[in-house]
Structure formats: structure tokens, C-alpha cells
Amino acid sequence: MTDFADGEWHRLHRATPLFRGGLAVLIIAGVIIGNFRDRFIDLFFGEPDFGVPSEADFEADALEYLVRENLILVALGGAALVLLLIVGGFWLSWRMHTFRITDEVVEVRSGILFRTNRKGRLDRIQGINISRPFIPRLFGAAKLEVSVAGNDANVQLSYLRSGDADALRREILLLASGARRSAIADEVVPGSEVLDPSGAPVLDATGAPTVAGAAGGVGGLLEDRAREFLAPELDPSLVEPESVVHMHPGRLIGSTVLSEAAVGLVIASIGLAVAIAITGDIFLVFGILPALLGVGWFLITRIVRSLRYSIAATPDGVRVGFGLLSTSNETLPPGRIHSVRVSQPLLWRPFGWWQIAVNRASRSSQQGAAGQQQTTILPVGNLDDVRTVLRLLLPGIATDEAMPLLERGLLSPGGDDGFVNSPRRARGLRWFSQRRNGFALTDAGVLLRTGAIWRALTIVPFPRMQSVSVRQGPVLRPLRLASVHVHTVTGPITARLGAIDREAALGLFTAVASAAIREATTDTTHRWRASAPAGAAPAAAPAPTDPTGAPA
Amino acid sequence: MTKQTEAREATEAHEAHDVPRSIEFDGTDWQRVSPKYITVDIVGxxxxxxxxxxxxxxxxxxxxxxxxxxxxxxxxxxxxxxxxLTPRRVRAIGYALRDDDLLFRRGILFQRVVAVPYGRMQLVDITRGPIARAVGLAELKFVTAAASTGVLIPGLPLADAERLRDHLVAVAETRRAGL
Known part of the structure; x- marks a missing residue:
């Protein structure tokens, strides 16, 4: 559809400098010209009266000075030069800002004097976000952000034509998915061989996709079919996938009103009203007004952002959309969710609402309502929505068989329900949640259930966890308790379970540690479309080497 | 909570005197750090x-x-x-190289045991402070994508630390996984 992904250098949308702050310059220029208009007309058509000191402002004085000193041409020339420099700079920055997408990397070069060059590996992509800020959106432009793991480690392509951005996202995801032979061949790690189903080692990296069909073998044939099937014209994802969760405005507003921030706002307002009534000092308002405005703005932004929330499954991962005026629409490829927390603020409980947040390897420094969107996957939803979203996010864990277990993890008051809970002697440490505070293991992940008042269920898929620790301090030891912490990438979620039985904790630790090793070696989600051939080759699992070389 | 479970827990509590309370891993061959590290720690x-x-x-x-x-x-x-308490604390530090993961423990009052699969390694750091360098020791840090992993093995003789680093890098290479 686009030829952007052909490995050559391309340029961005021509209006890019305007969208990237140039618009402000135009507006300022417009304002200046607007203000000087009368003066210009006066200058050329009117009778100049220089001697009279007027109430004119500084600009006018300066202009008079220029005319008086006969410097008008110099000034005009200077202005033209400045304008030329600005326009030239914009043009140059646009010209120097190029990007290319090869089979392995997405790369951006920019800057006139200080050149920057940013490269992101396609197999490390954590998500692709297409955002359309309000003004560029009016002009049909969109920003494409490829996020790779790390803090603000985004490769930005801003701006592209809207349609191009959508098509390019599909193409990048297709390249990243490992659907192409060359991409698969790159995955051959030293010390192991990836075999295609015919048994021949895939070693010939056919760089040009056109000759991939000639590579022969069943794998090559399958790939040809796959590429045909996924060819842009036939791409099923061209049809905008329908959201599986519908955001009801009533629920959204209700959940916002009943959120902790809103309740705090109400309490602060009441406190303020009382204070004013008692002291009679109306100026107290100004002391607290900024905070009130801030919280109020946050709540309104939350509602506006989430009004057109959508979530849908695409062949290349989950697509989450937010925004009313400025929209953003992010695709999370499979296996990029490091942990999931389903939680319920206390006031949402009568309505059965839940929210879902995730930990991701790429983090944005954006905070508040804008930054939140990166980790909040479901702002509010009922149990059905939670089920649907969990199925999308964690297809390996939220299976039909495991669903009752997950539901007990959310709703159950505790007891003998498939979770291993804190023993009775932990009551002193978990006053209300001792019966509920527990864990359960599935084949693909670990579920940590906490909180009787603020109920939450944290799910960590084994292929994504980094390490696991068990701890015991002087309070837990006499009670024969311990706590277990499953480490994932940094995010809003901490997967920690405290005050569980020592034996159970050690059992959990051992089970999680071995499951993590088992799952990490068989997991191929980072090349999700390549998973079929790679999964067929057990050789992909590395042979354990003898650790005798270890120091004594 | 039924009566039976209460009774069971009561017996459990009664027997609790003989059962281990701390988090020990029996049968793990812990590698201990150099006793010289006691000096380093004390001076620090x-x-x-x-x-x-x-x-x-x-x-x-x-x-x-x-x-x-x-x-x-x-x-x-x-x-x-x-x-x-330094000598005891240093003796409590240990690590074990298992087939597919690294086990690390430390602490007496606040015990902590971590298991990190080798494939999760992002990088290995060796640092040497002035006191540690004087007695020929180094500190090895195993970094994963999770900030909370916190595997920092102090008090390794420099040669051992370098050997351990090379070993960890080598095994991580064969077990490399996605993020």
C-alpha cells in the first residue's frame, strides 16, 4: 500500500514543520501583521505626520523611527531575511528529517546542525501508537510512534498522512511479526538451529522477499500463502476491527464521579465551604483553587479521553483506542504485556465495575491523563468486559477453563476455592483479607489475589517475568510466614503477595522459578507469526550447558 | 473457618517448634563470598x-x-x-549457579532469596570500591529488565568475579529469551 517499508529513506508529511510548532510562528506573524496593518496603510496612502508625539505603542514608535531615519528598506530587507531563514530552516529540517524501515530496524535521522539518528529493532517493538493531535488531525496528518523497551524509547514518525500511517503500521507489524523468511532466519540464535518442517536448516537468508518463494520447502510455500493472505489488498485488518467493549457514557461518568480523586475533590470543596462559612473570608478560595482546578481538569480529561474508548483484536495484537478530539490508537503486539492487574476501587463495588492496568516494557514520561493511557487498558468495565479484555490480553492464561478461577480471583471472599490463601495466623497482618490473600498457578502464569476492601487480582505470565524472590523479615518469621515478589518490568503494578505460609511461599517460589525457565525457552510471541515454524523445532530450546566453568 | 481446620492449625502451631521457620533451601550448594569482605564491610x-x-x-x-x-x-x-553482626551477615550472603537460573540469598534478620533465569540477563556489572580493591575484591551486579531483581553479589575475588561474569554471559547467550 505504501512504499515506506521498502528499506529506502523517505521523508515525512510536507506540513510537518507547521504541525511541530511552526503553526505558532505563523500565528505570531499573523498577529504582528494584523497590528501593523493600519500603520502600513497609513504609511503608503496616508499623510505622514511625524512631529506629533502620539499615544502609539513601542512598535509604532519603532516604525516611525525607521521611517524617519530612512531605514525602511533595510528593515524590510531584514524582515525578509528572517522570514527566509525561518522558511528555509523549516524546509531544511523537513528535508533532513528522513526515516526508513528495513526488515530489521526502523530508523529516523533528523536535525540540521545537531544530527540525531535513532534506530529501533523491529523484534523489540513493544507497541505502535498512532496519535492524531487535534490540529494535525484536521489536516489529515497523524503521528506514528514505534515504542521499544525503555524509558521514552520511542521512534517517532511525525507527521505522516493519516492513511499512510495506518498502512505503515500494518507493514511494520508484518515485518516485526517474523512473517518473512529473512526475519525468521535472523532469529537463528548461536548454538541452536531453527528447522523448517521439511527438516532442512533455514540458513539461507534470502534478503529479497521476491525470491523467498524459490527457497523451496514446505515452509517457503506456507510463507508464500501467508504473504498472499496478508497482502495489503487482502489484509483482513484493513477492515477496521470492531471494538469488543462498548464504553457507556453513563458508566464512564459514574466511575469518574466515584473515583478517589473525585471524592477527594468533593471533600475538599465541602471543607472549603465550611471554612469560608466559619471565617467569612472569601479569599480562602484562592488558596485551594489551583488544586481544585487541577483535579477537576484531570477528571474532565479522563472522561473526554475515554469517551471513544475502543479495544479490538487484530492479527498483530490488541488495538486500544482513546480520545475524542485528539485521538490515539495503539497496537500492542502479542507477548508485550508483562503483568495485568484487575482492580476495583471501593466505591465501584456496588456497580460491579473494574479497571485493568498493565505493565509494559516501554514507558512514556508523559504523566497524568495522557501518560495513564499507556498503562490503563480498560478504564472501567463490568465483569463481562473484564473477561473479554483478559482474553485479548492474556490468551494463554484467560482460557475458558481458567476463567472460573480468574473470576474467583476477583469476586471470591476467599476460602477453599482453588487459591492457596494466607493461614489463619496471618490474621494480625491481613485484618480483613486474610481469607482472600492468596495465589494460584496456571500453566502459563501466576495469579496473585489481594485485598478484601480494595479487591485486586494481579496476573503475571511466566514468559514475561524477570525473576522471583521470597522474603522474610522479623515480623513474618515467628509466624512462619513469608512474602513472594514476582519481578517484572517497572510499571504501575507490583506483583507482591505478603503474609502467606512459609511452605506455600517456598513452593510458589520454586514453582514460579522453574515455570519461568520452562516458558521462556518455548515462548515465541516476540515473533508471533513466526511461531508456527519455530514452535515445530524443538531444537529452538537451548541445550543446557554444563555449568562446571563456574568459579568456586 | 471450620472447627477442624482450627484444630489442625492449633496442632500445627503446637508442632511449630520443630518445623523450620526461616526460608532455607535444603540441598542447595551455596557459594559463599570471600571472608575478606567482612573487613571491607566493617571499614565501610x-x-x-x-x-x-x-x-x-x-x-x-x-x-x-x-x-x-x-x-x-x-x-x-x-x-x-x-x-x-557483619561476620554473620557476610556469611549469610550466598549464590548458587543452577542449571538454568541463578539463586542469590542474603540477610539474616531480613532474609531474601532471588531466582533469576540466566536468559533474563540484560548486563553484568563489575564494580570495585577503593577498600574492596585494596584487598582484591569486586562486586558483581546481575541486571535484568526488572529494577527490583536486585542481585548484587559483593566480596568476590576479582578473578572469580570475572570468571563468573564470563560464565553468566555465556549461559545467557544460549538461553536468550525475549523481553
């Missing part, structure tokens, strides 16, 4: 504790108010206790 705490204790005496020195002497004394006692 002496310097840090000395400065803190001296700072603790400042209120008394400035005001001359007798009770403020307690702050300095309390700090001195605290740091002396910490220093006295």
Missing part, C-alpha cells in the same frame, strides 16, 4: 557510622542540652551492633 560501616554518629552529636555540641546526647549515643550503639 566504620566510616559511614562514624560520620553519622559525629553528626548525631552536633545537636548536643550546639545546644549543650543533655537529652540530645541520646541521639548520638543511639546512633553509635546502632552502628556498633551492625558492625558486630
Amino acid at each position: 560501616y566504620l566510616v559511614f557510622g562514624g560520620i553519622m554518629t559525629a553528626a548525631g552529636f552536633i545537636p548536643y555540641w550546639v545546644s549543650g542540652w543533655q537529652p540530645s546526647l541520646l541521639l548520638g549515643i543511639a546512633l553509635a550503639v546502632l552502628f556498633l551492633t551492625v558492625i558486630a
Whole structure:
């Protein structure tokens, strides 16, 4: 559809400098010209009266000075030069800002004097976000952000034509998915061989996709079919996938009103009203007004952002959309969710609402309502929505068989329900949640259930966890308790379970540690479309080497 | 909670005297760190504790108010206790190279055991402070994508640390996984 992904250098949308702050310059220029208009007309058509000191402002004085000193041409020339420099700079920055997408990397070069060059590996992509800020959106432009793991480690392509951005996202995801032979061949790690189903080692990296069909073998044939099937014209994802969760405005507003921030706002307002009534000092308002405005703005932004929330499954991962005026629409490829927390603020409980947040390897420094969107996957939803979203996010864990277990993890008051809970002697440490505070293991992940008042269920898929620790301090030891912490990438979620039985904790630790090793070696989600051939080759699992070389 | 479970828990509590309470891993072949690290740790705490204790005496020195002497004394006692426990604390540090993961433990009062699959390694750091360098020791840090993993093995002889680093890098290479 686009030829952007052909490995050559391309340029961005021509209006890019305007969208990237140039618009402000135009507006300022417009304002200046607007203000000087009368003066210009006066200058050329009117009778100049220089001697009279007027109430004119500084600009006018300066202009008079220029005319008086006969410097008008110099000034005009200077202005033209400045304008030329600005326009030239914009043009140059646009010209120097190029990007290319090869089979392995997405790369951006920019800057006139200080050149920057940013490269992101396609197999490390954590998500692709297409955002359309309000003004560029009016002009049909969109920003494409490829996020790779790390803090603000985004490769930005801003701006592209809207349609191009959508098509390019599909193409990048297709390249990243490992659907192409060359991409698969790159995955051959030293010390192991990836075999295609015919048994021949895939070693010939056919760089040009056109000759991939000639590579022969069943794998090559399958790939040809796959590429045909996924060819842009036939791409099923061209049809905008329908959201599986519908955001009801009533629920959204209700959940916002009943959120902790809103309740705090109400309490602060009441406190303020009382204070004013008692002291009679109306100026107290100004002391607290900024905070009130801030919280109020946050709540309104939350509602506006989430009004057109959508979530849908695409062949290349989950697509989450937010925004009313400025929209953003992010695709999370499979296996990029490091942990999931389903939680319920206390006031949402009568309505059965839940929210879902995730930990991701790429983090944005954006905070508040804008930054939140990166980790909040479901702002509010009922149990059905939670089920649907969990199925999308964690297809390996939220299976039909495991669903009752997950539901007990959310709703159950505790007891003998498939979770291993804190023993009775932990009551002193978990006053209300001792019966509920527990864990359960599935084949693909670990579920940590906490909180009787603020109920939450944290799910960590084994292929994504980094390490696991068990701890015991002087309070837990006499009670024969311990706590277990499953480490994932940094995010809003901490997967920690405290005050569980020592034996159970050690059992959990051992089970999680071995499951993590088992799952990490068989997991191929980072090349999700390549998973079929790679999964067929057990050789992909590395042979354990003898650790005798270890120091004594 | 039924009566039976209560009864069971009661017996459990009764028997609790013979069952282990701390988190020990039987049958794990722990590699211990060099005893020389005790010196390093003590010197470190002496310097840090000395400065803190001296700072603790400042209120008394400035005001001359007798009770403020307690702050300095309390700090001195605290740091002396910490220093006295150093040999035990250092002996409690251990690591074990299992087939597919690294096990690391530390702490006596606050025990912590971590298991990190080799494939999760992002990088290995070797650092050497001035005191550690004087006695030929180094510190090895195993970094994963999770900030909370916190595997920091102190008190390794430099040669061992370098060998361990090379070994970890080698095994991580064969077991590399996605993020």
C-alpha cells in the first residue's frame, strides 16, 4: 500500500514543520501583521505626520523611527531575511528529517546542525501508537510512534498522512511479526538451529522477499500463502476491527464521579465551604483553587479521553483506542504485556465495575491523563468486559477453563476455592483479607489475589517475568510466614503477595522459578507469526550447558 | 473457618517448634563470598557510622542540652551492633549457579532469596570500591529488565568475579529469551 517499508529513506508529511510548532510562528506573524496593518496603510496612502508625539505603542514608535531615519528598506530587507531563514530552516529540517524501515530496524535521522539518528529493532517493538493531535488531525496528518523497551524509547514518525500511517503500521507489524523468511532466519540464535518442517536448516537468508518463494520447502510455500493472505489488498485488518467493549457514557461518568480523586475533590470543596462559612473570608478560595482546578481538569480529561474508548483484536495484537478530539490508537503486539492487574476501587463495588492496568516494557514520561493511557487498558468495565479484555490480553492464561478461577480471583471472599490463601495466623497482618490473600498457578502464569476492601487480582505470565524472590523479615518469621515478589518490568503494578505460609511461599517460589525457565525457552510471541515454524523445532530450546566453568 | 481446620492449625502451631521457620533451601550448594569482605564491610560501616554518629552529636555540641546526647549515643550503639553482626551477615550472603537460573540469598534478620533465569540477563556489572580493591575484591551486579531483581553479589575475588561474569554471559547467550 505504501512504499515506506521498502528499506529506502523517505521523508515525512510536507506540513510537518507547521504541525511541530511552526503553526505558532505563523500565528505570531499573523498577529504582528494584523497590528501593523493600519500603520502600513497609513504609511503608503496616508499623510505622514511625524512631529506629533502620539499615544502609539513601542512598535509604532519603532516604525516611525525607521521611517524617519530612512531605514525602511533595510528593515524590510531584514524582515525578509528572517522570514527566509525561518522558511528555509523549516524546509531544511523537513528535508533532513528522513526515516526508513528495513526488515530489521526502523530508523529516523533528523536535525540540521545537531544530527540525531535513532534506530529501533523491529523484534523489540513493544507497541505502535498512532496519535492524531487535534490540529494535525484536521489536516489529515497523524503521528506514528514505534515504542521499544525503555524509558521514552520511542521512534517517532511525525507527521505522516493519516492513511499512510495506518498502512505503515500494518507493514511494520508484518515485518516485526517474523512473517518473512529473512526475519525468521535472523532469529537463528548461536548454538541452536531453527528447522523448517521439511527438516532442512533455514540458513539461507534470502534478503529479497521476491525470491523467498524459490527457497523451496514446505515452509517457503506456507510463507508464500501467508504473504498472499496478508497482502495489503487482502489484509483482513484493513477492515477496521470492531471494538469488543462498548464504553457507556453513563458508566464512564459514574466511575469518574466515584473515583478517589473525585471524592477527594468533593471533600475538599465541602471543607472549603465550611471554612469560608466559619471565617467569612472569601479569599480562602484562592488558596485551594489551583488544586481544585487541577483535579477537576484531570477528571474532565479522563472522561473526554475515554469517551471513544475502543479495544479490538487484530492479527498483530490488541488495538486500544482513546480520545475524542485528539485521538490515539495503539497496537500492542502479542507477548508485550508483562503483568495485568484487575482492580476495583471501593466505591465501584456496588456497580460491579473494574479497571485493568498493565505493565509494559516501554514507558512514556508523559504523566497524568495522557501518560495513564499507556498503562490503563480498560478504564472501567463490568465483569463481562473484564473477561473479554483478559482474553485479548492474556490468551494463554484467560482460557475458558481458567476463567472460573480468574473470576474467583476477583469476586471470591476467599476460602477453599482453588487459591492457596494466607493461614489463619496471618490474621494480625491481613485484618480483613486474610481469607482472600492468596495465589494460584496456571500453566502459563501466576495469579496473585489481594485485598478484601480494595479487591485486586494481579496476573503475571511466566514468559514475561524477570525473576522471583521470597522474603522474610522479623515480623513474618515467628509466624512462619513469608512474602513472594514476582519481578517484572517497572510499571504501575507490583506483583507482591505478603503474609502467606512459609511452605506455600517456598513452593510458589520454586514453582514460579522453574515455570519461568520452562516458558521462556518455548515462548515465541516476540515473533508471533513466526511461531508456527519455530514452535515445530524443538531444537529452538537451548541445550543446557554444563555449568562446571563456574568459579568456586 | 471450620472447627477442624482450627484444630489442625492449633496442632500445627503446637508442632511449630520443630518445623523450620526461616526460608532455607535444603540441598542447595551455596557459594559463599570471600571472608575478606567482612573487613571491607566493617571499614565501610566504620566510616559511614562514624560520620553519622559525629553528626548525631552536633545537636548536643550546639545546644549543650543533655537529652540530645541520646541521639548520638543511639546512633553509635546502632552502628556498633551492625558492625558486630557483619561476620554473620557476610556469611549469610550466598549464590548458587543452577542449571538454568541463578539463586542469590542474603540477610539474616531480613532474609531474601532471588531466582533469576540466566536468559533474563540484560548486563553484568563489575564494580570495585577503593577498600574492596585494596584487598582484591569486586562486586558483581546481575541486571535484568526488572529494577527490583536486585542481585548484587559483593566480596568476590576479582578473578572469580570475572570468571563468573564470563560464565553468566555465556549461559545467557544460549538461553536468550525475549523481553
